[in-house]
Amino acid sequence: MNPDVIKKICLWETLFVACFTCGCNILSANRRSKAQVSVAAEFGATIGTLADVVVPPAIPLEGYGLVGGLNGTGSAECSPPIRAYLKQYILTQLPERMNIDKFIESLDTAVVRVEGILPAAASKNQPFDVRVTTLPGTQTISLENGWLYGTELVLAGTFGASTKALAKAEGPLFMDKIETSPANTRLAYVLGGGKVAAENNINLVLRKSDFKITSLIRNRLDERFGYGTAKAVSPRVIELNIPVKYKGQKQKFADLARTLYLDNLPDSSQERIKALIKRLIISKDKNEYEIALEAIGNESLNELSALLNSSSDEQIRLRAARCMLNLGSDRSLPALREIAMNRNSAYRLEALEAIATGGRRDDIASISRRLLRDPDFDIRLAAYEQLQNISDIAVTQKFVARSFYLEQTAQTDYKTVFVSRSGLPKIVLFGAPITCSNSIFVQSADGNITINASPGDDYVTLIRKHPRRPGVMLQLKSSFDLASIILTLCDEPLAKDKQEHQGLGVSYSDMIALLKQMCDKGVIPAEFRAGPPLKIG
Numbered sequence: 001m002n003p004d005v006i007k008k009i010c011l012w013e014t015l016f017v018a019c020f021t022c023g024c025n026i027l028s029a030n031r032r033s034k035a036q037v038s039v040a041a042e043f044g045a046t047i048g049t050l051a052d053v054v055v056p057p058a059i060p061l062e063g064y065g066l067v068g069g070l071n072g073t074g075s076a077e078c079s080p081p082i083r084a085y086l087k088q089y090i091l092t093q094l095p096e097r098m099n100i101d102k103f104i105e106s107l108d109t110a111v112v113r114v115e116g117i118l119p120a121a122a123s124k125n126q127p128f129d130v131r132v133t134t135l136p137g138t139q140t141i142s143l144e145n146g147w148l149y150g151t152e153l154v155l156a157g158t159f160g161a162s163t164k165a166l167a168k169a170e171g172p173l174f175m176d177k178i179e180t181s182p183a184n185t186r187l188a189y190v191l192g193g194g195k196v197a198a199e200n201n202i203n204l205v206l207r208k209s210d211f212k213i214t215s216l217i218r219n220r221l222d223e224r225f226g227y228g229t230a231k232a233v234s235p236r237v238i239e240l241n242i243p244v245k246y247k248g249q250k251q252k253f254a255d256l257a258r259t260l261y262l263d264n265l266p267d268s269s270q271e272r273i274k275a276l277i278k279r280l281i282i283s284k285d286k287n288e289y290e291i292a293l294e295a296i297g298n299e300s301l302n303e304l305s306a307l308l309n310s311s312s313d314e315q316i317r318l319r320a321a322r323c324m325l326n327l328g329s330d331r332s333l334p335a336l337r338e339i340a341m342n343r344n345s346a347y348r349l350e351a352l353e354a355i356a357t358g359g360r361r362d363d364i365a366s367i368s369r370r371l372l373r374d375p376d377f378d379i380r381l382a383a384y385e386q387l388q389n390i391s392d393i394a395v396t397q398k399f400v401a402r403s404f405y406l407e408q409t410a411q412t413d414y415k416t417v418f419v420s421r422s423g424l425p426k427i428v429l430f431g432a433p434i435t436c437s438n439s440i441f442v443q444s445a446d447g448n449i450t451i452n453a454s455p456g457d458d459y460v461t462l463i464r465k466h467p468r469r470p471g472v473m474l475q476l477k478s479s480f481d482l483a484s485i486i487l488t489l490c491d492e493p494l495a496k497d498k499q500e501h502q503g504l505g506v507s508y509s510d511m512i513a514l515l516k517q518m519c520d521k522g523v524i525p526a527e528f529r530a531g532p533p534l535k536i537g
Helices: 003-021 026-041 080-093 100-105 211-225 250-259 266-282 287-296 298-310 314-326 330-341 348-358 361-371 377-389 482-490 508-520
Strands: 051-054 059-068 110-118 127-134 147-155 167-172 187-196 202-206 230-232 237-240 395-400 404-409 416-419 426-430 440-443 449-453 460-465 473-478 527-530
Touching (some): 051 250, 059 167, 110 187, 127 147, 211 237, 287 314, 330 348, 330 361, 361 377, 395 482, 416 508, 482 508, 508 527
Parallel strands (some): 404 426, 416 527
Antiparallel strands (some): 202 237
């Protein structure tokens, strides 16, 4: 049998197993599809009247791996099946042989269970958070400051069944020390540490096999979204290749494909557009009509443009302008810019996101830089994220100690320290440079890290107890610039003969807890903001 056919069969088997494992109700999914189809189907046959769009669901994953760097707080326990798996897997990852049993049994390592959720319709290499827990019955005391070595993740409940790895995970462990309650030292996370192994395709499945219909649907999708968008792999299944424009909006593209009309006759299109515009204005659920108008394409532009000035409803202006920009028309940009800049608007974030999704790079940069000066922090954060996404020079970035990103933006009058607790780990300094006060005394909760400066001092003294040699104190100096303090604390210690920047190896978990304490005490003249806490499952 052709290897490509075998791969597709395996993919479909994995998908259906995942649906049932996750409790995915296929019947209810079909009902939802038909409900969405009925709106556009009032005005003609759509792809959704003949086929269901199958979007790979979010899938729970599991695996077993090793955490290292535990400084004697790990354990030697490991069940025979997991030990056998780890020995075999570790051998495939190492360039040279080593005593794997001794490595597993070291008190500086611990065998752990790793869990995560593969995102719905995930893209290859897409990052996601993973949870790391010690195994029940083991003597592991703490995972603090550990590093998860490369770990395979498979469909939850199938470990040991020779199933294909759907993702891998690796990275420094994170414990949330910002919360007031003590951290559970046998539980940790790797922020953005999971990586999807392969692209997860969206497929159309005809309700009844018919090669002529699959050819018709394939040709219609190629006509609307470009050649190669659709590939008929059987008389019933059409595989979708997401256009570059929609790579970050897979679910939206699935909705567009479902809503696309099978015919493209000029007279029929104009009648549909007028009817859909009317529904967009009067209906409470406007999203379905916006999607239908975008699916039709550029023929909708003239009717949509009439809504930019005539409508007194800001939501309608937003939707019409967004739809036009997604169709490549810059005529709607002033309307979206006006909404994004209006401090009394409830649709500012949506307008900015619309510009970031459908606009040109220069337009994204221009509006986002202006919004960096907005008094609303949520707006400033969204503007920074859009600038970071396009690698704009307004945002500088440094990867620190293979652990987290330190990012700075100067174009704002509002000084804020933002830290993430889910997704990629990062510290963002709004209003950089941020200079600390000349009187500092801050200690970590365990007393292992001290930041100290007296009035009149020319520098800040940074002290950390040696993690492996009790009684030994490590000490470095820094300027009062907050970015310099962070780098000196967190950079990895280097050998004495190296001339590069040397740090104390403080973890991201400890650093963000120190930053909160420094802001709370007024040492840092900035507001402290933390992203939402991480939750898996």
